[in-house]
Amino acid sequence: xxxxxxxxxxxxxxxxxxxxxxxxxxxxxxxxxxxxxxxxxxxxxxxxxxxxxxxxxxxxxxxxxxxxxxxxxxxxxxxxxxxxxxxxxxxxxxxxxxxxxxxxxxxxxxxxxxxxxxxxxxxxxxxxxxxxxxxxxxxxxxxxxxxxxxxxxxxxxxxxxxxxxxxxxxxxxxxxxxxxxxxxxxxxxxxxxxxxxxxxxxxxxxxxxxxxxxxxxxxxxxxxxxxxxxxxxxxxxxxxxxxxxxxxxxxxxxxxxxxxxxxxxxxxxxxxxxxxxxxxxxxxxxxxxxxx
Numbered sequence: 210x211x212x213x214x215x216x217x218x219x220x221x222x223x224x225x226x227x228x229x230x231x232x233x234x235x236x237x238x239x240x241x242x243x244x245x246x247x248x249x250x251x252x253x254x255x256x257x258x259x260x261x262x263x264x265x266x267x268x269x270x271x272x273x274x275x276x277x278x279x280x281x282x283x284x285x286x287x288x289x290x291x292x293x294x295x296x297x298x299x300x301x302x303x304x305x306x307x308x309x310x311x312x313x314x315x316x317x318x319x320x321x322x323x324x325x326x327x328x329x330x331x332x333x334x335x336x337x338x339x340x341x342x343x344x345x346x347x348x349x350x351x352x353x354x355x356x357x358x359x360x361x362x363x364x365x366x367x368x369x370x371x372x373x374x375x376x377x378x379x380x381x382x383x384x385x386x387x388x389x390x391x392x393x394x395x396x397x398x399x400x401x402x403x404x405x406x407x408x409x410x411x412x413x414x415x416x417x418x419x420x421x422x423x424x425x426x427x428x429x430x431x432x433x434x435x436x437x438x439x440x441x442x443x444x445x446x447x448x449x450x451x452x453x454x455x456x457x458x459x460x461x462x463x464x465x466x467x468x469x470x471x472x473x474x475x476x477x478x479x480x481x482x483x484x485x486x487x488x489x490x491x492x493x494x495x496x497x498x499x500x501x
Contacts, residue, residue, distance in 0.1 A: 218282050218283070218284055219262075219282070219283045219284075219287055219294070219296070220262075220280070220281070220282055220283075221260040221261055221262045221263075221280075221281055221283060221294060222260060222261055222262075222263070222264050222267055222278055222279065222280060222281060222305075223258075223259070223260040223261075223267075223278070223279050223281045223299070223301065224267045224270075224271040224273065224276035224277070224278055224279075225239060225276060225277050225279065226276065226277070227277060229277065232271055232276065233259075233270075239279075239301055240301070241279075241301050241302075241303065241304070242300065242301065242302070243300065243301070244284075244298055244299070244300045245258060245298065245299055245300070246285070246297060246298040247297055247298070250286075251285075251286045251287070251288050251295050251296065251297050252288070252295065253288055253289070253290035253293060253294075253295040254290065254293075254295070256295070257288070257295030257296055257297065258283070258295065258296045258297075258298070258299035259293055259294065259295050259296075260281050260283060260293075260294055260296065260299065261292055261293060261294065262292075262294065263292075264278065264305075264310065264313055264314075265314070265317070265321050265324075265329045265332045265333070266292035266293075266326075266329065267332075268328050268329065268331060268332035268335070269291065269292045269293070269326065269328040269329070270292075270293060273310070273332060273335065273336075274335060277304060278304070278305045278310060279301045279302070279303065279304050279305065280301075280302045280303050280304075280305060281299055281300060281301055281302060282299070282300045282302055283296035283297075283298065283299050283300075284296065284297065284298040284299070284300075285297030285298045292326070310336075311336065314332075314333060314336040314338055315338065318333045318336070318338035318339050319339070321333040321338070321339070322338070322339035322342055322343055327346070327348040327350055327351055328350075330343060330346060330348070330351045331350055331351050331354045334351055334354040334355050334358065335354055335357075335358075337358055340355050340358060340360040340361065343355050344360065344361040344364060344365065349368075349370035349372055349373055350372075352365060352368060352370070352373045353370075353372050353373045353375070353376040354376075356373055356376035356377045356380060357376050357379070357380070359380055362377050362380055362382040362383065363382075363383075365377050366382060366383035366386060366387070371390070371391075371392040371394070371395065374387060374390060374392070374395055375392065375394055375395050375398060378390075378395050378398040378399055378402075379398055381402055384399050384402060384404040384405065385404075385405075387399050388404060388405035388408055388409065389408075393412075393413075393414035393416060393417055394416075396409060396412060396414065396417045397414070397416050397417045397419075397420045400412075400417055400420035400421050400424065401420050401423070401424070403424055403426075406421050406424055406426040406427065407426075407427075409421050410426060410427035410430055410431065411430075415434070415435075415436035415438060415439055418431060418434060418436065418439045419436070419438055419439050419442050422434075422439055422442035422443050422446065423442055423445075423446075425446050428443050428446055428448040428449065429448075431443050432448060432449035432452060432453065437456075437458035437460060437461050440453055440456060440458070440461045441458075441460055441461050441464045444461060444464040444465050444468060445464060445468075447468060450465050450468060450470040450471065451470075451471075453465050454470060454471035454474060454475065459478070459480035459482060459483050462475060462478060462480070462483050463480075463482055463483045463486045466483060466486040466487050466490060467486060467490065469490055469494075472487050472490060472491060475487045476488075476491075
């Protein structure tokens with residue numbers, strides 16, 4: 210439900226991208242100390258200038274770490290939806306420095322880690338505060354955020370939630386255990402870190418084997434893989450081109466062509482897309498010859 214007020218000069222905070230454009234909506238460009246007014250009725254998430262009353266509430270809608278945060282004044286008809294407000298008029302008063310944001314969290318994190326909204330608790334964890342408490346949070350998103358800070362990995366590697374263990378794997382911790390994890394996404398991350406490739410080359414999941422091929426491992430095995438994406442990854446490593454130039458899948462053959470191999474054969478390929486790739490490669494080679 211939307212609650213409406215008629216308010217003058219309500220203060221709050223707004224997150225924008227690095228170029229001071231709106232992250233969502235029409236990507237509107239903002240400037241400091243300019244007033245902007247919207248036409249028509251104010252409707253949160255549809256029409257109006259959005260902001261939050263507290264900095265930590267921005268995390269419910271934006272990535273604070275990757276955003277520029279501004280102190281704002283809002284005017285006119287203002288409506289609330291959750292932790293977000295939509296205003297008829299808004300002005301960016303000033304930009305907060307990263308140090309100011311850190312100091313704000315340092316002063317207020319004890320309240321944040323007890324907030325009923327898990328996104329607020331995540332905001333505290335993302336800033337590195339309250340990790341010793343949030344490691345045991347009931348919400349997996351919060352525990353995963355703790356893991357992303359590199360905290361408590363020896364505990365979270367055993368977490369019941371696969372997304373938390375995934376966050377641990379991305380930290381490069383516990384790979385000797387996670388190489389056997391039941392979640393393929395976790396095994397894929399392990400492979401991407403170059404660990405356990407001798408095991409994962411035979412994994413049941415093709416995405417995991419694809420990650421192994423990207424590491425340049427086991428290509429003599431994966432060149433015969435049942436999955437075309439895996440074989441294409443082998444081609445991208447420059448391996449087995451003499452075999453895969455005759456592959457049953459057009460995408461694999463097209464990938465061979467992009468390696469500049471077998472163009473004299475593939476120019477007659479049964480698939481139009483492969484022949485087009487060959488033509489593009491040959492045209493590029495001719496341009497290169499002229500430039501030399």
